[in-house]
Amino acid sequence: MNNAQLNELKERYVAKGAASPATAFADRAENALIWDADGNRLIDFAGGIGVLNIGHRHPKVVQAVKDQLDHVMHTCQTVMPYAGYVQVAEKLAGITPVRGNAKVMLVNSGAEALENAVKIARAATGRNNVICFDGGYHGRTFMTMAMNGKVAPYASDFGTMPGCVFRAGYPVPEHGISEEESIRRLKMVLKTDANPKDTAAIVLEPVLGEGGFYAAPTSFLKKIREICDEHGILMIIDEVQSGFGRTGKMFAIEHSGVQPDLMTMAKSMAAGMPISAVVGTAEHMDASGVGSLGGTYSGSPVSCAATLAVLEVFEEDNILGKSQALGDKLAKRFQQWEQRFDAVVHPRNLGAMAAFELADSNGEPSPALAAELCKRAREKGLILLSCGMFGNTIRFLMPVTIEDDILEEGLTIIEQGLEAMVGSKAAATA
Incomplete structure (x- = not known):
């Protein structure tokens, strides 16, 4: 046609x-x-x-997908697990710069990864509030629409968004928000709207994606880390768009040396096959009960095969x-x-x-x-x-x-x- x-x-x-x-x-x-x-x-x-x-x-990814199709296309890994899922988890745990020993869960999209990161943070802290930033983009599901720092076109027509989501200004000096002003606004949110003892996570992109490709200064990311540590809040870094080599490092947060508690990734993770991940400190990742995380297609065999091939390409090329x-x-x-x-x-x-x-x-x-x-x-x-x-x-x-x-x-x-x-x-x- x-x-x-x-x-x-x-x-x-x-x-x-x-x-x-x-x-x-x-x-x-x-x-x-x-x-x-x-x-x-x-x-x-x-x-x-x-x-x-x-x-x-990419020829290596195409071949990996074809080879996987000759073995298993789907079982649902919670029903009948397969090697690819645990091999991807092992690889991601080894390369993701989160604090301490890492554990991994796989899902299908960036939005799913962010949804699950919030679930994990709430389970780990026993708190509800989430703080995000103007210009941030985290997805099109209801929780992630609430977290986005821009209304149109993502949330304009869909009614009331979930509560317990608060927002501060992302540091973009070109548009009038200095690093100092951003931190001031964040601290004000913690005073006026989101009590620290009720706040589970601060979520941000180290480089805004849909928000305009602005990179957060290292000093800003370090201050966020300090604020999180002061109040027992988890730091969640969204690397859905900036991850897997886009910024010259595997993950953009590596430019700063800051270690978050949880990270999300997707997009170039499997060169076109649908997969995403939450990687985090083991104690946080294990906070929720058995069977509380996952989904029917999460970490499918074909997508896992593609991810493993992508990681080989990064090493070889x-x-x-x-x-x-x-x-x-x-x-x-x-x-x-x-x-x-x-x-x-x-x-x-x-x-x-x-x-x-x-x-x-x-x-x-x-x-x-x-x-x-x-x-x-x-x-x-x-x-x-x-x-x-x-x-x-x-x-x-x-x-x-x-x-x-x-x-x-x-x-x-x-x-x-x-x-x-x-x-x-x-x-x-x-």
């Missing part, structure tokens, strides 16, 4: 809230390239929203080094664009987790320019995503394995789009 036929089916049968606005349908993919149902070639700078750090259909090198290339190009285009502001990256913002002639955030750039890019064969509290951030989530010539082709499309939209400084002063 071609794109037109598939769009007709989409309009007729797919719920409006779940339907993609894109009109091209993926037919096949390889590393950083996708071909649609009409045979058009697109460069992928979105990576399935951060799922494909090692690219589409120097993925972390490639992420650092890609981040350096993006940072250099962003600097050139900032000098050339007035509209390009606040370029930033932590490894290959990179972004810049677009501003109007008054220096105000411009979601319109971001939307226009993404539209122009798609028309030229480049999949590009925006994000951020103001919708004006252009984020980069291409595979870290992207070939140099494909990377350059994609960056040139963006550069030409910026030139057409806003013109360069040199041309303006000529």
Whole structure:
């Protein structure tokens, strides 16, 4: 079927809230390239929203999935366990920088991981409250919608959210929230809304994902750790988007040296197969009763096989080094664009987790320019995503394995789009 036929089916049968606005349908993919149902070639700078750090259909992962299909597809690990689940748990416990000895539970999505992290924190502390941050994104289930630091489009239409969730300001100096102000607001929340003795966890992303790719300063993360220790609150770090090599380390929190009590991860964990995890200090992970954690498909044999293959690829192909090198290339190009285009502001990256913002002639955030750039890019064969509290951030989530010539082709499309939209400084002063 071609794109037109598939769009007709989409309009007729797919719920409006779940339907993609894109009109091209993926037919096949390889590393950083996708071909649609009409045979058009697109460069992928979105990576399935951060799922494909090692690219589409990495041969080692594809082979691992095929091999697993010849053995077991499903048993439900709580009914009949299998090697892959415990092998993944062993690997994750060994590489995740949580305090003390680690234990692991596997589920299916980032939202499920966050839901279970909150369950575990409540069981371990006997407390209810959860504190999150403005701009944070944790999922689309009810608890995670309540935890998100942005209402639209995630929670706008779904009524009352769960209670006992409170929020402080994430440190984004570019938008008026310094590290000191963020800590002040957090301490005020603990005084005015969330009594520390009733607070189970403080949850945050070390680098905001949907919130705009802002990295939390090391000193800020250390202060959060100190506040948690002072009050017996668990520190939960959400690495769903920033984990598995995006920032040049396996997990973004490693840049700070801070050890949380619990961590969540998903996305690039299995290169496209659905799986996620909560990894935490053993005493906390074991706080709830037998049978209290899990699900029918949690840690499926096929997804576990893919995860084990991904971890082998990281070891064999120097993925972390490639992420650092890609981040350096993006940072250099962003600097050139900032000098050339007035509209390009606040370029930033932590490894290959990179972004810049677009501003109007008054220096105000411009979601319109971001939307226009993404539209122009798609028309030229480049999949590009925006994000951020103001919708004006252009984020980069291409595979870290992207070939140099494909990377350059994609960056040139963006550069030409910026030139057409806003013109360069040199041309303006000529």
